[in-house]
Amino acid sequence: MKNDASEEFLIQTGAPVLHAGQLNNIKTRIDLVLLALEAIAGIGSDAMLAAARELGVDAMVSDRVSLWRLRQSNPIRKGSGGRKKLDVEEARSLVLVICYLARAHQATIRQAVQQLERATQAQKPPHHHPILGDFLDRFTNSYQDRMEAAALSSEQLTPLAFKLLIDLLFYGGRQGVQRLWLALLEGAAGGTSAGASAASTKVKRPAPDGDESVG
Numbered sequence: 332m333k334n335d336a337s338e339e340f341l342i343q344t345g346a347p348v349l350h351a352g353q354l355n356n357i358k359t360r361i362d363l364v365l366l367a368l369e370a371i372a373g374i375g376s377d378a379m380l381a382a383a384r385e386l387g388v389d390a391m392v393s394d395r396v397s398l399w400r401l402r403q404s405n406p407i408r409k410g411s412g413g414r415k416k417l418d419v420e421e422a423r424s425l426v427l428v429i430c431y432l433a434r435a436h437q438a439t440i441r442q443a444v445q446q447l448e449r450a451t452q453a454q455k456p457p458h459h460h461p462i463l464g465d466f467l468d469r470f471t472n473s474y475q476d477r478m479e480a481a482a483l484s485s486e487q488l489t490p491l492a493f494k495l496l497i498d499l500l501f502y503g504g505r506q507g508v509q510r511l512w513l514a515l516l517e518g519a520a521g522g523t524s525a526g527a528s529a530a531s532t533k534v535k536r537p538a539p540d541g542d543e544s545v546g
Contacts (some may be wrong), residue, residue, distance in 0.1 A: 342368055342427065352415070353408045353519035354407040354416060354517045354519070356518055357417070357422060357516075357518070357519050358404045358406065358416075358417045359405050359406060359407055360424075360515055360518060361405075361417070361422060361425050361426070361429070361513075361515070362402050362403075362404075363491070363495060364429055364479075364495060364498065364499070364502070364511070365379070365402065365425070365429060366431055366470060366473055366474060367492060367495035367496060367498075368429060368433060368436075368499060369468060369469070369473065370466050370467075370469035370470035370473060370539055371439060371440055371443055371466045371496060371499065372432065372435075372436040372439060372440075373384055373469075374406065374432065375394050376398050378392065378397075378407045379392065379432065379434060379508050380392060380393075380395070380398060382428045382431045382435075383428055384426065385431070386422035386424075386428065386431055387437065388423075388427055388428070391420060391424035392421075392424055392425070392428065393422050401417060401421055401425065402500070404416060404417040407418070407478050407479050408477055408479070409479055409528050410478060420517070423512070426508060426511050426512050427508060427521050428516070429502060429511060430502050430503065430508045430511060432499075433499045433503030433507060434500045434503040434504075434507065435473075435503075436503070437500075437503040438502060438520060439462075439500050440496065440500050441500060442462060443466060443496055444496060444497055444500045445465055446462055447463060447493055447496065447497070448462045450463070452490035457493065458489075461501075461521040463493075466492065466496065467489060467492055467519060469495075470488070470492040470495075471488050471489075475488075485517060496497045496513070498511075505537070
């Protein structure tokens with residue numbers, strides 16, 4: 332089933348003119364969000380392909396090989412040098428898949444963000460809570476296995492993982508597609524690398540729309 336409102340929004344935004352560095356930021360950001368989604372929800376390529384079929388974007392994400400090739404467009408991935416660029420329609424399809432799966436696993440994501448907020452307020456190490464510790468272990472192991480060694484240090488991975496976890500809470504909301512797509516465009520236009528936004532793990536509450544409350 333297609334999400335008509337989300338697709339209409341993506342159509343209306345059009346295709347911005349971006350230089351190579353900005354496009355690389357978008358490709359990296361999409362892959363990292365998918366990595367965080369895999370880590371918190373315990374899903375893999377089968378769930379992503381099923382979501383693509385449900386959303387009607389399986390022409391862009393048709394099988395495991397095509398999904399792997401799309402994710403290999405991330406320039407910080409090991410062996411990514413030969414992959415063609417990720418085009419706008421492919422990026423839009425992956426945005427729809429991310430938000431669909433973030434909504435499907437919203438209860439787990441919300442629980443994890445709640446625990447992160449409580450640990451932060453209590454000034455306790457977040458990874459001591461099982462759901463956060465398991466998420467961080469899976470994210471860190473996957474990142475170190477798939478990305479170039481020089482991309483981010485081990486110390487930078489923890490804040491990045493928790494920042495992406497908070498983002499997933501918002502991407503699973505009613506305005507999730509708009510939030511993610513605009514975040515990709517704004518991050519690219521601003522020239523900010525995908526890992527540079529990892530400094531803060533504080534939960535930022537948006538204007539309430541009924542979906543992203545974590546309290």
